[in-house]
Amino acid sequence: MTQYIYIASPMRLSKGSFGSNSVSPEQPNVFRNQLDFIHLYFENNYDSKLKRxxxxxxxxxxxxQVAAYSSHIPLNLQLKRTVEEEKCLTILYSYLEEAIQANGVVEYFTCLSGKEDLALSKKRNVHWLDIKKPYDLVLEDREFWEITF
Structure with a gap:
């Protein structure tokens, strides 16, 4: 099953691709190596067909709300400390930092696809200043944080 990261905020969150490094703007789908291709894509929760x-x-x-998936963002007991893992966690850290500075608060949650309605395994209130490095963002399955600035 696929592990997703979900983020919610009282104000609009950025959507789109973050972290890919193509060869050039003229060749947006060509990358020097696998690490340059690795990125996070944040999709918002707006259904354009239903217009809501x-x-x-x-x-x-x-x-x-936004959702993102990466096989390189581990759960707490699955850390590998690879360069791919570090890149994705760094992208996530930067994304959350920008969202928290703009909004003052975000909710941050991870779970397997289809398990979003199940009971939480852990819920915490966290201050952004206590999150010192990207690896501090690694959660357990169905762990939920409210992060404040």
Whole structure:
């Protein structure tokens, strides 16, 4: 099953691809190596056909949400400390830092696809200043954080 990262905020969150490094703007799908291709794509929770927002999980209290997937973002007991893992966690760290500075608070949650409605394994309130490095963002399955600035 696929492990997703979900983020919610009281204000709009950025969507799109973060972290890929193509050879050039003229060749956006050509990369020097696998590491340059690795990225996170944040998809928002707006259904353009229905013209309304939906919630990725009932645990969220904010309407603006994004989801991202990467096989390189581990769960707490699956750390490998590879360069791919570090790159994805660094992208996530930068994304969250920007969102928290803009919004003051975000909710951060991870779980396997299809398990978003299950009970949380852990819930915490965390201050952003206590998150010192990208690896501090590694969670357990179905762990939920409210991060404040």
């Amino acid at each position: 927002r939906f919630s990725y999980s009932p645990h969220f209290s904010y309407n603006h």
